Amino acid sequence: xxxxxxxxxxxxxxxxxxxxxxxxxxxxxxxxxxxxxxxxxxxxxxxxxxxxxxxxxxxxxxxxxxxxxxxxxxxxxxxxxxxxxxxxxxxxxxxxxxxxxxxxxxxxxxxxxxxxxxxxxxxxxxxxxxxxxxxxxxxxxxxxxxxxxxxxxxxxxxxxxxxxxxxxxxxxxxxxxxxxxxxxxxxxxxxxxxxxxxxxxxxxxxxxxxxxxxxxxxxxxxxxxxxxxxxxxxxxxxxxxxxxxxxxxxxxxxxxxxxxxxxxxxxxxxxxxxxxxxxxxxxxxxxxxxxxxxxxxxxxxxxxxxxxxxxxxxxxxxxx
Numbered sequence: 001x002x003x004x005x006x007x008x009x010x011x012x013x014x015x016x017x018x019x020x021x022x023x024x025x026x027x028x029x030x031x032x033x034x035x036x037x038x039x040x041x042x043x044x045x046x047x048x049x050x051x052x053x054x055x056x057x058x059x060x061x062x063x064x065x066x067x068x069x070x071x072x073x074x075x076x077x078x079x080x081x082x083x084x085x086x087x088x089x090x091x092x093x094x095x096x097x098x099x100x101x102x103x104x105x106x107x108x109x110x111x112x113x114x115x116x117x118x119x120x121x122x123x124x125x126x127x128x129x130x131x132x133x134x135x136x137x138x139x140x141x142x143x144x145x146x147x148x149x150x151x152x153x154x155x156x157x158x159x160x161x162x163x164x165x166x167x168x169x170x171x172x173x174x175x176x177x178x179x180x181x182x183x184x185x186x187x188x189x190x191x192x193x194x195x196x197x198x199x200x201x202x203x204x205x206x207x208x209x210x211x212x213x214x215x216x217x218x219x220x221x222x223x224x225x226x227x228x229x230x231x232x233x234x235x236x237x238x239x240x241x242x243x244x245x246x247x248x249x250x251x252x253x254x255x256x257x258x259x260x261x262x263x264x265x266x267x268x269x270x271x272x273x274x275x276x277x278x279x280x281x282x283x284x285x286x287x288x289x290x291x292x293x294x295x296x297x298x299x300x301x302x303x304x305x306x307x308x309x310x311x312x313x314x315x316x317x318x319x320x
Contacts, residue, residue, distance in 0.1 A: 001275070001318050003305075005134050007079045007150045007243050010259065014228075017161060018094075020106050021113075023056040023243070024083070024258075024260075024261045024264060025056050025057075025058040025084070025085060026085075027053075027058065027085060028058050028060070028061055028085075029053075029056070029058055029060045029084075029085050029086070029087060030060075030061050030063050030080075030086045030151070030268045031045055031060050031061065031062050031063065031064055031087045031088075031089055031251075032065055032069035032073045032076050032086065032087065032088050032089065033063065033064050033065070033073065033089040033092075033184075034064075034065055034066060034067070034071070034072060034073025034074055034088070034089070035064065035066050035070065035073075035183050035184065036064055036066045036156065036183035036184075036186070036269060037183055038135050038183075038185035039155070039183055039184035039185045039205065039206040040121070040184060040202045040205050040249075041089055041091060041184070041249060041297050042062070042064060043204065043205075044089075044118070044119070044204075044249060045062050045089045046062050046308070047278065047281075048118065048234075048251075048269065048272055048273075049061075049062050051272045052268055052269060052272055052273070052276070053199070055268040055272065056268060056272065060087075061077045062200055062262075063076075065072055066087070066182055066183050067156075067182070068098075069097055069100070069157060069158035069319065070090075070093040070094070070097065070159070071093075071097060071104060071105065071160050072100070073088065073177055074088055074090070074094065074106065074111075074112075074168065075090075075105045075106055075275050075307075076256065077112065077252065077253065077254075078105070078106035078111035078261070079106075079164050079255055080254045080255035081253075081254065081255075082087045082253075082254045082255065082257045083257060083258075083261070084115075084253050084254075084257045084261035084262065084265060084301060086252055086253065086254060087115070088112065088251070088252040089249065089251065089267075090112070090250050090251065090252045091160065091247070091248060091249045091250075092160040092248055092304070092308070093114070093120075093158065093159055093160060093245040094108060094252070094301060094305075095301055095304040095305040095308050096158060096159075096160065096163060096270075096308045096312065098160060098305060098309070099276075099305075099308060099309040099313070100101075100158040100163075100317060100318065100319050101158065101319050102259065102318075104212060104283050105288050107165040108305075109262075109302075110193045110255055110256055111251050111253050111254075111255050112252040112253070112254065112269075113187065113252060113254065113257050113262055113292055113294070114250070114252055114270045114295075114297035114298040114301060115250070115251040115252055115262055115265045115266050115269065115297065116250055116251050116265070116266050116270060116273075116291060116292065116293075116297055117248060117250040117262070117268070117290045117291070117296070117297040117300055118211070118248075118250050118251065118273060118289070118290060118291070119205075119247055119248065119249050119287040119288060119289055120247070120248045120249075120250050120283060120287070120288040120290060121202050121204070121248060121249060121286075121287055121288075122202075122203065122220050122221050122222030122226060122246050122247075122286065123161065123164055123200045123201055123202055123220070123221040123222075123246075123247065124201055124202075124203055124206050124207075124210070124217045124218075124219070124220055124221070124232065124273075125139075125165075125168065125198070125199075125200055125205070125217070125218045125219045125220075125221065125235070126191060126198070126199045126200070126201055126206060126210070126215045126216065126218070127139060127197055127199075127215065127216050127218060127223075128191055128192075128196070128197050128198075128215060128216075129194075129213065129214060129215060129216055129248040130194055131150075131197050131198075133216075134218075135218055135219065135238060135241055136172075136218050136219050136233075136235070136238035136240065137238070137239055139198070140172045140173075140298050141216060142176055142275075143172070143174035143175060143176055144227055144299055147174070147175035147251055148175075149197075150176045150177070150178065150198055150271065151177045151178075151179050151196045151197055151198070152165050152176050152177070152178060152179065152196055152197065152198035152199060152200075153179050153180075153187035153188075153191055153195075153196040154178060154180050154181065154187055154198045154199075154200075155180075155181060155182075155184040155186075155187050156182060157180045157184065157319045158317070158319045159184075159186075160180065160200075161184065161187065161199065161200045162180065162317070163235065163308070163311060163315060163317060164200040164221055164245040164314065165178070165199075165200050166178075166200065166249075166315040166317050167243060168200070168210070168235075168240070168243065168309060168312060168313060169221070169273070169313075169315075170241060170315050171235075171240045171242060171243045175266065176198055178287065179195075179196050182204070184205065185199065185205070187199060187201070188201055188205055188206070188209070192209060192214055192215065198233065199215075200221060200245070202247065202287060203220075203226060203228055203286025203287070204285045204286060204287060207228055207229060207285065207286060208286070210229065211232070211248060217229060217230075218238065219232060219233055219234060219235045219237075219238045219240075220232050220234055220235070221235060221243070221244065221245040221246060222244065222245075222246045223236070223244050223246075224236065226238075226286050228285065228286040229286070245320070248290075248304070249266070250297055251265065251269060255264070258310065262294050263294070266283055266294050267276060269291075270291045270292075270312055272289075273289050273291045274291065277291060289301065
């Protein structure tokens, strides 16, 4: 009897979950982007959000909530109702922050439900056009000649661009001073204005400025060259054989959201990513389109969290 009662309970729970999912979405969706407008995360969020809105028949409202390396925006989603109507435009910081911060307002491992990994994002190591370095070896030589000569911008303490340069410093054995900004767009603007000399920046927003000659790309942070900038060497080709730092962007929602709702979101976003026109646009901007299941995304995030834990420990980077 107990087994029958338990089976009945499970059936009821599954029925309730399915019933909730059938009514999804019942109102506009909120897509929280934990970074300012204008950066690559914001651009991709708005493109995907607009197409997802068409597929779901409800508006997808992009809500920029920058600050604290993405923690402020993530906390909103962690504490939202678990019904799939509040989404997080998650990126590499989700994997980095648990090792970087002494405490977080949520438990990353249990607060979020993965939906889909959308893209992987290699960065370019950039210098301002007035820096007398045309390759990585020359940049390293400049930094070693004067440890106080170079400053680098980032999207904020603990962000992927921050740690990408910290790993570069560690691998190259150089000193470059960190200047944090409130987001990727302000950091790139600082390089364009020559307020800083170095920046690790995604291809999406950097390539137009490289092609215009406003900044110089010395290397790509991934393991292979990008078809967008085939003449730019990898870090390994530039002499740092053990260096690799590739970011990612995906969609998460609040833990406890019905599995059927997550499945619906996953299906629709995968359809968006499979669209030849959008896929071509993303690839042409240096992004690697991924897609896949929610489970695959969850496994990816767990592995990436371990990888960045080792990187944070090696770099000594910490944020109080």
